[in-house]
Amino acid sequence: MAFAWKASGLTYNKYLSVAARVVRRSLKDDKRLAAERRGEMELRFAKWNNGKQGDMKSLADANAASMAEAAGT
Amino acid sequence: MLSRAARPALRAGAAVSARPVAPNAATFATLREIEDRLKSIRNIEKITKTMKIVASTKLTRAQRAMTESRQYGMTSNTVFENAETKPIEGEDKKTLIVVASSDKGLCGGIHSGLSKCVRRMLVANPNCDIVVVGEKCKAQLSRSNGRNVVLNFGGIGKDIPTFTDAQAIADQISLLPGDYASIQIVYNKFINATSYEATPIEAFSEEAIASSPNFSAFEIDDEVLANLREYALSNSLFWALAEGHACEQSARRNAMDNASKNAGDMITKYQILFNRTRQAVITGELVEIITGAAASEE
Numbered sequence: 189m190a191f192a193w194k195a196s197g198l199t200y201n202k203y204l205s206v207a208a209r210v211v212r213r214s215l216k217d218d219k220r221l222a223a224e225r226r227g228e229m230e231l232r233f234a235k236w237n238n239g240k241q242g243d244m245k246s247l248a249d250a251n252a253a254s255m256a257e258a259a260g261t
Numbered sequence: 262m263l264s265r266a267a268r269p270a271l272r273a274g275a276a277v278s279a280r281p282v283a284p285n286a287a288t289f290a291t292l293r294e295i296e297d298r299l300k301s302i303r304n305i306e307k308i309t310k311t312m313k314i315v316a317s318t319k320l321t322r323a324q325r326a327m328t329e330s331r332q333y334g335m336t337s338n339t340v341f342e343n344a345e346t347k348p349i350e351g352e353d354k355k356t357l358i359v360v361a362s363s364d365k366g367l368c369g370g371i372h373s374g375l376s377k378c379v380r381r382m383l384v385a386n387p388n389c390d391i392v393v394v395g396e397k398c399k400a401q402l403s404r405s406n407g408r409n410v411v412l413n414f415g416g417i418g419k420d421i422p423t424f425t426d427a428q429a430i431a432d433q434i435s436l437l438p439g440d441y442a443s444i445q446i447v448y449n450k451f452i453n454a455t456s457y458e459a460t461p462i463e464a465f466s467e468e469a470i471a472s473s474p475n476f477s478a479f480e481i482d483d484e485v486l487a488n489l490r491e492y493a494l495s496n497s498l499f500w501a502l503a504e505g506h507a508c509e510q511s512a513r514r515n516a517m518d519n520a521s522k523n524a525g526d527m528i529t530k531y532q533i534l535f536n537r538t539r540q541a542v543i544t545g546e547l548v549e550i551i552t553g554a555a556a557s558e559e
Contacts, residue, residue, distance in 0.1 A: 191484075199435060200488035201428040201495050208425075229425040233414045233433060239407030241399075244415065247429050254436055 197259030202251065292542060295535045299528065306524035312367070313517035320510040326421045327451060327507035334462075334500025337493055346465050346473035354442035355388050358461075359434065360402070361448040361501040362395035363418025368513035371449050371457055372397040378447055378459035380405060390441070392434060394502070411437060418509065422502035424495070431495035442466055444494065448501035449508035455515060457508045462501060464494045 193203045205227075212223040231247040360379055362372050376398050383389055383406055391406065393399045393413040403410060414430055434444070444464040449457040467490050470476070481489070 194484075199432050200491045201432045201435075204492070205425060205428050226423045227425050229423065229429050231414050231416045231426060231429060233412060235412055236407075236410040239403070239410070241403070241410075241413065247414065247433060251429055251432050 197255050197257070199255070202255055292535070292538055295531060295538060299531045299535060302524055302527050302531065306521055306528065309517045309520040309524060313514055313521060316510050316514040316517060320507070320514055323421055323503075323507040323510045324451075327504045330500045330503035334496055337496035337500075338462075340479070340489075341465060341470070341473070341493070343475060343478060344470070344473040345475045346470055348443040348463055348465065349469050349472070355390055355439055356386060357390050357392060357434070357437070357439070357441040357444045358382060359392045359444060359446045359498065359501075360394060360398050361446060361498070361505040362393070362398035363506065363509055364396040364415060365418050365509070365513075366397055367516060368509050369516040371508055371512045373401060374457065375447055375449060375459045376401040376405075378461075382445070382447070382461070383409065390437075390439060392437075394430060411439070417502070418506060422499065422506055424499050427495045427499035427502055431491060431498050434494065435491055440466075443469060446497050446501045448505045451504055451508050451511070454511050457512065462497050464490075464497045466490065 191203075198206070209227055212220060212227055215223055229248060232244045233247045233250065234244045235242045358379055360375055362375050366372070372395075379391065379398075379402060383391075389409060390411045391402060391409045393402055393410060395417050396415050399410075399413045399415075412433065414433075417426065443466055445461040446464060447459055447461050450460040452458055465473075467486055470486060470490060
């Protein structure tokens with residue numbers, strides 16, 4: 189069983205969050221605002237190398253970038 | 262000549278001893294100083310009280326989120342219970358420890374409790390990598406085990422953690438280059454309003470799931486297994502984050518409660534000191550006036 193989203197480099201979690209976003213956006217206005225607040229994410233992260241912290245980056249951007257990279261291969 | 266020169270010094274010495282002395286000479290302070298200190302303690306009490314109220318209101322929401330997410334996480338883990346999945350023992354594969362703390366302090370010892378638990382785990386099994394969620398534990402763990410840290414996340418703990426947070430973290434974790442035998446998520450377990458315990462939950466690797474004794478009870482395609490693993494990881498993370506958040510709010514409420522109580526104690530103590538000093542000053546002044554009057558009468 190091959191999945192189209194897997195072939196395009198998405199992980200299952202990313203696939204789920206895209207699906208969830210679509211569902212949230214299709215809600216009625218009053219419920220949509222509350223639901224979309226649950227979908228917000230502004231985490232930052234940093235990679236560590238040998239006990240030293242790297243730069244803080246936005247997690248959303250980094251995830252999108254890595255997905256795009258995986259799609260290329 | 263000598264006697265005249267010594268006289269002003271003598272007079273100055275007499276003036277010093279005549280000045281009123283506070284009841285306990287060790288913390289000798291003038292009235293103004295005590296008043297200033299009282300004011301600042303009152304301000305601090307106001308702040309801690311407000312923080313306590315904020316934390317209590319957040320706590321009810323956080324607790325609701327916690328019970329829901331705990332139910333959710335446990336349901337997700339039922340699969341592994343039924344399949345009797347066990348982590349793969351020993352060998353040379355690394356374990357990944359995910360620490361679920363947060364960015365904010367002022368909440369007692371819950372962050373250091375997590376760090377201590379992680380350090381104990383590292384002593385028992387030094388072949389571990391650490392992923393730290395939250396700035397507080399990062400600061401503590403980078404000092405002692407900086408070499409083991411591979412990733413850290415910040416910006417968590419402003420509000421109740423959402424599943425989107427957990428998913429994004431799980432994604433980044435699954436992108437890590439290392440191949441991990443098991444993933445332990447360390448979080449604060451909410452026992453009751455005053456006690457929390459740093460506990461690990463297990464998130465299994467694909468091989469561990471595939472080699473679980475009762476695996477044949479489920480019909481799972483090999484390709485889907487990776488999805489299940491990722492999904493279970495984010496489920497467990499969500500559970501850990503939400504429960505950790507509730508613990509933090511509850512701990513902050515307690516800490517601020519204690520702080521306000523201590524501030525109240527200090528205020529009463531300083532109030533008494535202030536009143537005593539004031540009385541001593543008045544008595545001293547009265548004595549001066551009376552002796553002055555008596556001296557001028559003669």
